[in-house]
Amino acid sequence: MTMVESRPAILLALLIFLEMELTLTMGGTDCPLDLSGLNFTLAASICSNKEDRGKCCRYINAFVAVSVARYANATSNLGVSSDLSEICLSSMSKTLELYGVARNATVFCGFGTKIPVNYECEGRTTVTQMLQSPKFVDVTDNCKLPLSEERSCKKCLNAGILYLRNLIGAVDNMTLSTCRDATFAALASQVDNVSAVDIASCFFGVQGLITPSVSEPSPSLLSPEASPSPLVAASPSQLSLVVPPNETHHRYHLTLIPSVGIAVTGSCYYDAAYKKISGRSFVYVSKI
Template identity: 65%
Template sequence: MVVYAKAMLGFLAFIGLQLPLILADCPLDLSGSNFTLVASLCSNKNERGKCCRYMNAFVAFSVARHANVTGNLGVTSNLSDVCIHSILQTMELYGVPRNATNFCGFGTKIPVSYYCRDRTTVSQMLESPKFMDVTKNCKLPLSQENECRKCLNAGINYVHRLVGSQDNITLSTCRDATFAALASQVDNISAVEIASCFFQVGGFNIPPVSGSSPSPPAPKASPSPLVAAAPNQLVLGAPSNQKHHEHHLMSILGIGIAVTVAAIMMLIVLVVLICKKSRELEDSESVNKNSSKHFPICRPMHKFQEGTSSMFRKYSYKETKRGTYDFSTVIGRGGFGTVYKAQYTDGSMIAVKRMNRVSEQGEDEFCREIELLARLHHRHLVSLRGFCIKKRERFLMYEYMSNGSLKDHLHSPRKTPLSWETRIQIAIDVANALEYLHFYCDPPLCHRDIKSSNILLDENFVAKVADFGLAHASKGGSICLEPANTDIRGTPAMVCYFWRC
């Protein structure tokens, strides 16, 4: 199950990474590009250089138009793969062979984000040192060869001063960023003229598209002397309203990320719970195997796991520990364990007997008392209210007897002596309990450990017999123990022998 949960977690993580690619649209405008010209050039192996320049020019032009609207030098990283895939599909649709895009390094040498030396926006490029030289030397028109050469030289010098000695891809990307920063400040016709100069492509033409909407103003910090006109805003597969498109795109992206994160968090919680439960089961099996050597399995236990009534139930170890204030309320000690006073959250007062550990005899007593007391009901027998099992810990819960045991009143000098009337009534109460055990139980029972410490008194000094750990079911209706019987248990001086009536 843990392996399955981990596999699901990995699958959802993969879906989370792919979700933006599935839901998002590319914001770059390539609808007016002359891909027919690119397809014809790229089909000729001798024109590969020109093919790559035209391809680069079309992408750079679309990035410049995007920068005019957003101020960013390309699309964000989460949309990069989306745009590359979209542009590839568009080029294939117009007949540009796939090997041409691979040869030109589309996506690597020809990216869709022109981030140059940590400069990601138009404002950062325009505010760069020495960029003013580029704007001065690239004033329109650039149709004459010497004017274009001045512009190119200024751009090359600027890029070299900016990035120093770098690889060709870095230099090419920064050159494209320089073009995008310049072209983002002018209208479509002027941007085409700058592109024709920068990329040395003839016949480069982006036809105007009707129904265009005004673009946002250029960045405030722009030192460029060029005046920006309203560019066209036709986006691949997107609405004409760029702001609405980006808002819609970010909303979908945010929902996708939120759903993915929520699913991942739920799976992590599920895996943790499964692992925790698995460890508990392993620990439980280990404890059962180890404890079975010391504790025999209590056969009737399964009958009382949930309790036979509201008066008899299984208590949790946590509430037992809390009710006894961390087992600090000791009210008695015996041969088979310690007795604590416990008060539970429902207001009930319970006497909790904690059995001694690693004792086969103690486990026998625990099972025997549950088996017997769960079916015994008499006003002069201490009622069993429930039990608790925690690994190798065993607890029996009895009704609380506020006046303690008869032994306390007979032998403690701090107790007020009992009147003869009370003593006689206690003797009658114990006799009634023994009569019930001997004649009205099926099978009859012999307590075998009647003594003053096992006779408890409630708030009205009504006597009740307790401690059935040594109780024994008689055979053939007999409820006696002969003096020669080696199975006699309890306190020898207090053992009572009963014969058939």
């Protein structure tokens, strides 16, 4: 093939590459949510398996949450405005599909409903409002990076559970899920990109969110001065994570159980739910 004959193919490849980069950077012409630098390879593989739908949805949730955290870092807003929601949902769906994630994945994961692009939590729409809410300082103190170790991650998640219980109490699962994501976005907006991904890996129980070429920076700490003194809330003894002693090296993240409440999920998919017996609260753990 001569140079002249190969030019159309080269031009086409260049156009495809530019389209992919623009889609990742902007998420679409008018969507400010940034998906650049994220690695969709593992998610694409997982979402192609019907048996891994739960894990697939956690990846999609994590991708969206990281992009919202980046947006919050730049604007202090916990997501895009309502007039941009549909635009972002459409463009981000196309980006996921472009990088190999099954087309129906966003449908069965509830992209736009269960996984929104705006994390308003009980009237709180900004990072500042989250940071200044009661008990958020405890989340900040217990989520110091790195969170790659199981003990550190569980400590962070425990603080997040207690914070949400104190903040919103008994609410519907949609509100609980959105406030969980708002908690993540507020935390992650305070650190650099790679550190934000570290927090996401803990919160959503997923790995490989960024390309291998991105190296880990030295651990950065979330500043406890960002939040005021916390108000009195439920005792930690009323809400703890119970994990069988023979299960080790698992990732944990906040998730939900229909009509029950907060749960903790790891790589072996543990479900924990609040139950009350004889007036005592505890966490029931089952392995699926």
